[in-house]
Amino acid sequence: MTDVCTEVPTVADLLDRAAGRHGPRPAVRDGSGTWTWAELSRAAHTAAGHLRARGVVPGERVLSVLPPGRAFVALLFGAARVGASLVPAGAAVSSYELSWLLTDSAPVLMVAPDTYDRTAQAPVPVLPETELLGPLPPAAAPGTDGTGPAPDDEALLLYTSGSTGRPKGIVCPHRAVVFAARAVAERLDYRPEDVVWNRLPMSFDYGLYQVFLCALAGAQVVFPEGEMSAGELVAVRAAGATVVPLVPTLGALLSRVAVRDRRPTAVRMFTNTGAALVGADAERLRTAFPGASLVCMYGMSECKRITIADPDEDLGHPGTVGRALPGTRVFVVDDHGRPVPPGTVGQIVSAGPHVMAGYWQAPEATAQRFAAAPDGVGRAVFTGDQGRLDEDGRLYFVGRDDDVFKRRGWRMSTQELETAMLDVPGVRQAAAVRPGPDGLLTVWAVTGRTEREVLRGVAGRLGPAKTPDRCVVVDALPLTANGKVDKAVLRESLGTGR
Template sequence: MRDPAGAWSYARLADLSRAAARGLADHGVGRGSRILVQVPSRKEVLPLLFGASRLGAALIPLDPELTDFQLRSIFSDAEPALAVGDSGLLRAAKDHAVPLCEFDAVLGGDPDSPAADPVAAPAEGEAADLALLIYTSGSTAAPKAVMCPHSAVVSAARAIHAVLGYRHDDVVFCRLPLAFDYALYQVFLAALGRAELVLTGGGPDLVLARRMRECGATVVPIVPSLGSMLAILGKRAPGSVSTVRMFTNTGAALPAALIDELRDHYPGSRVVRMYGITECKRVTIMPPDEERERPQSVGPPLPGTTVRIVDPDGRPLPPGEVGEITVAGPNVMAGYRNAPELTAAAYRRDPQTGDTYLHTGDYGSLDEDGYLYFDGRRDDIFKRRGTRMSTTEIEAAATDIPGVLGAAVLPPDGGRDLTLFVEGEVEPLDVLREMAVRVDPAKVPAVCRVLASIPLTPNGKHSRKHLARLLEEGAG
């Protein structure tokens, strides 16, 4: 495990995790406790993650950029026994009478100092204990917490690893923030493969290619914005990073043109398409050796996972028909904390089989061989001029236009018509003309705006709230 401050072996990490378990216990953390951690992207987080696991306590990773409102909401809902972080947590911790400490206080000193004798650790937790609480805003204002038991986290990690196959000679280059569960799972996948994990920390994007080359990166998890940056860097010096064997993607679909650019500029690499949500972590993965087959598919279900496409009444649909994606299997998480109505709406028992299926609210179809085709998320599907469409297909068409580096769509809402935002050196009217060539007339946006960059959420998804504000400010 490596970050800009240095490296630890797995043996050192194991010792530090025992020290973290003892330090957490000394701060009153026990089985069933919840620990808020304002997560920087550095390796000190990892002993805390595994130390909490030893105790049967749940770690709650928090983005350092959360607002005071979001922090207060999470403190109230989580009722944590301890908060670990810097002064950014101080006000919320004091307001809720929650003890606050820094990383070194939990680890018993400087973790990069010479290793001391192993610390006796408290008893380990059990499979049914919560390992993680992942707060996600979804479509509501207040964050909600997905409850992730050890058993489901382990099942998800092992199933993902069975398909992706991280190896002992891999170097997993993780630019994504550890508060994002996609990045957090890179820790588990690297451990399963005994690979080296490189946490890049901060620093400018322009040096990423050099850092990938220096560390010999072989596996690179990306979201579209990071993929676009790496494509630009690769284009400037084609083939300069020759070690990457696999890019993996989640958060939002990668445009086909971006996939081609990554393959071209990083020779020998494969771009793995996947579909998942926090409530199930990963649902399908296109196997790396099939990445050029069925280019519109996001792959078959993970081992042990069942995917059904259902109609609005919950009845299974045949191959080729679009409906809601539902999932059953050991990697499905345990519902939402303190939200029984939300949990009951999303987790529904099948009266025929008795199995519980997670209703994702996302839409797609299966082919005859069981490969999933993602059609859009709940908020992506809308009708305009009597035609059903999704933001996903419109964004994909826009990114096919030469000069467009990224695209985001706001569906019609109230007095606002279908609006397209793009980034790149293009003219709005040229984009709209090109869109008219690529999509049906009802799907051509009424308005196109060119931005220097498309605003993103901490998880790398398009921030539609920010885009809507930009429109409002423009109208004002």
């Protein structure tokens, strides 16, 4: 792979490169229109000018609650051009989540849709969407002062759930972001004529990086309007989508609808991450879209992506999530951090230039997750996930040992659920465990409220996708001899045994 830090050292340079090579080609489409790469570049310069006019300087953070679309992409590259770090939250963020992001990331500005109620919660200045893209103040010049980021400066602060009660911010330097995007692009091989149907949120790195992948290829990214529905396949066909990044819920919906609607689409490739698409689910997708390949992947936001399989490689090697990205290494280690032989299950470790800088204001968590690589070369991410390698370096994901899990494409933790439940008025104690054998996510609450009221409260704080399937109201939670909640008893009640 080319030395990405020399050719494209920062996120802003990704757009400059795309505009120079693919200027007249369509770049980003949403419900209100389409921009070419040249038009996107001009919009990003305008966004940068407005950020500067608001006093944003290199090293500061800007929080976005914009929905996926053209304005968000202009802000993404505009912030990079200024040298500011973007904290993507999304328009659907709850006040509960937003309060934490504002407190923890300490942004100097928030960019929001025009409909945002700025009287509700705005401890920092709010820049409306139309102003972000509107005429610049007379004294403002769009990106002509020469300031900007260095490759090791922070480009993004991405929040991810972990073993603590609140999401942690992953510090993502330009150098690591660009390297990861280039490595993924080399493996996936997007084409200039591709149309990428991006249903994923911008706070999810899998969705966010689709913009970077399209910039590298000169392809077009499409942000569909509205919620996912039975009309998804019709919209995919009408858009001329050729690449669909999906989580299993979207794959299941498209497969189900395609059974009734056999008209051909232009889709040539599905990529999958967030949760494994295997077995019957993968078979149904392939049956519904016989001309499309399926690419299985594995990764985590702390290093973006760890492995990517060749198209349909899982057919010949069932369960594989592919090999390490170009320029990176993947290990499976024992409890002492020593690599184990092929075929042996252990913790998955990823090392290389794609490893991010650590967690914001969380030195203990950073030390636990980020450490020296098993081969002694550079830093690595110790994922906490279990897997095995075969003789040819293919990785097979096995599972997790802790209480962090993937559900509906979201990485979340039992502690995050418990923290949100305890924020619901009337909930005195709360407990959660990983989904049981039936796939259902269950929580327990000591409260005078009903099960439905508790779940409604969690949905209001974390959103529908992270809301448990059921809540069990109890008089008291089982405790260990040390006075801690006995989760083994709770798991046994679900039949998990762990």
